Amino acid sequence: MRLKFFANDSESAAIVAVLAAVTLIIPLCNLIFPPGSPLYFSAYSVSLIGKYLTFALLALSLDLVWGYCGILALGQGAFFTLGGYAMGMYLMRQIGTRGVYGDPLLPDFMVFLDWQVLPWYWLGFDYFPFALLMMLAVPALLAFVFGWLAFRSRVTGVYLSIITQALTYALMLAFFRNEMGFGGNNGLTDFKELLGFNLQADSTRIMLLMSSGTALIAAFLACRRLMQSKLGRVVTALRDQESRVRFLGYRVEMFKLWVFVFAAMLAGIAGALYVPQVGIINPGEFSPLNSLEIVVWVAVGGRGTLYGAIIGAILVNYGKTVLTGLLPEIWLFTLGAVFIVVTVMLPDGLMGLWLRKTGRAGL
Secondary structure, eight states: OOOEEOOOHHHHHHHHHHHHHHHHHHHHHHHHSOTTSTTOOOHHHHHHHHHHHHHHHHHHHHHIIIIITOOOOTTHHHHHHHHHHHHHHHHHHTTGGGSSSOOSSSOHHHHHTTOOSOOGGGTTTTSHHHHHHHHHHHHHHHHHHHHHHHHHTTOOHHHHHHHHHHHHHHHHHHHTSGGGSSOGGGOEEOOOEETTEETTSHHHHHHHHHHHHHHHHHHHHHHHHHHHSHHHHHHHHHHHOHHHHHHTTOOHHHHHHHHHHHHHHHHHHHHHHHHHHHTEEOGGGGOHHHHHHHHHHHHHHOTTSSHHHHHHHHHHHHHHHHHHHHOGGGHHHHHHHHHHHHHHHOTTHHHHHHHHHTTOEEO
């Protein structure tokens, strides 16, 4: 039987305090200290840490459905990428005549492919409120349709995991096609500004880091509140004994669907914050390997704790940054080895080990 962990408010307060400190102190270090100072954080470091925070938000969304609902979704990257494409479409519409071809309406890749009119599904993306709505609505709609069909058919376990992986693979193949109108294999790039702010300016990078940190803190608190509510207790119960919960009269599929859609929206927000910080979004983000990597983040940190997913995402991605710079050819082998070690020796992750050592783990 899987161990149950009893995390108190101190861990949650600590992770919120650390995230708040990162969100506030790193921008101050960039602004106050000169480049030669050991306390100075460069614009590259600011963007890198901001990217880590978006990955932590993505890992948090997976922990919600896997750690608490018992759904091993191997396609969480699909919702992340759809949110990223929604942001990318808004950023492309802001380029206007500053593109290579100078067309005020059509993005450069459409001009290159001899498109004559802007597709209907691009309309409205020149307005940020509409784009923001799509960043949430598109992942939520896909999750709702997929979840409704899967959960009401009582697809569970490895079969559900494989279907979610097939979903993201199908989206990857579709978005690679130029006829889809999303830039094909090159994706969307060459962004200029966000809400009138130059994306290359240090101040904008700082703003994006602070937005990512704020979104992560808000999402963490919302997920914690959700899991402490009656809905959260029912969700946790169906993870452990779904048949008993169903026997008690609960509509299990509706609880699963609600959590699945909410997690997809969190992943969409993460993707929307990720794109302006890296400057590109392409179909490669739909890759099933990316979704599998998210599972590794959560497994390393410890699923079913929320803050474990955050810590795991940041640690693994920091290791990836270091190793891909020093020994890029061994990174994937290292990632696989980490997953095997965690699965065999630390099945409940680093946070599970910590809670066990502090005596807050039980059957």
